[in-house]
Amino acid sequence: MNHHGLSVISNGVSVREAASHYPFHQTTLERWIRDGLVSTLQRNPIRLDLTQLHRDIAKIRETKRNGGRNNEELAARRYGLTLDTYRRLKSLDWHPCSACRCMHPRSEFPIDRTRSSGVSGLCRAQKRDRDMRKKGIDPYAWVDKLGDET
Numbered sequence: 762m763n764h765h766g767l768s769v770i771s772n773g774v775s776v777r778e779a780a781s782h783y784p785f786h787q788t789t790l791e792r793w794i795r796d797g798l799v800s801t802l803q804r805n806p807i808r809l810d811l812t813q814l815h816r817d818i819a820k821i822r823e824t825k826r827n828g829g830r831n832n833e834e835l836a837a838r839r840y841g842l843t844l845d846t847y848r849r850l851k852s853l854d855w856h857p858c859s860a861c862r863c864m865h866p867r868s869e870f871p872i873d874r875t876r877s878s879g880v881s882g883l884c885r886a887q888k889r890d891r892d893m894r895k896k897g898i899d900p901y902a903w904v905d906k907l908g909d910e911t
């Protein structure tokens with residue numbers, strides 16, 4: 762681990778040689794080195810956790826794009842919350858739903874172990890609707906079948 766939190770790193774081998782052991786291009790690796798995302802290279806790719814690497818890179822890129830402004834602050838703003846409220850909800854294990862554009866308790870999300878939060882970015886209700894739409898089913902077709910008594 763270096764100070765960027767990336768898990769590549771160590772024993773000077775050439776970029777070309779290192780790249781040949783990883784499932785990405787030499788130019789990609791060169792760009793990462795130039796951007797300071799990777800400092801030294803390793804011949805053995807076993808220690809490279811690609812999921813974690815991509816997640817770290819996305820995080821670093823986002824911070825760079827935002828002129829170094831803290832991700833938390835941006836997330837809070839995205840969900841229309843003050844940083845304080847956002848942090849309080851996080852501490853209560855609430856998570857953001859990108860479809861509802863608000864936070865829900867953990868129990869309202871399907872588990873997704875590929876994400877750092879451990880839960881999906883969409884809540885169960887949104888995920889169900891999306892899955893139905895993918896199958897060509899209108900999740901709200903039942904509304905049309907209701908009588909007019911309302």
Ligand SMILES: [Zn+2]
Pocket residue numbers: 858859860861862865883884885887
């Ligand atoms: Zn939601």
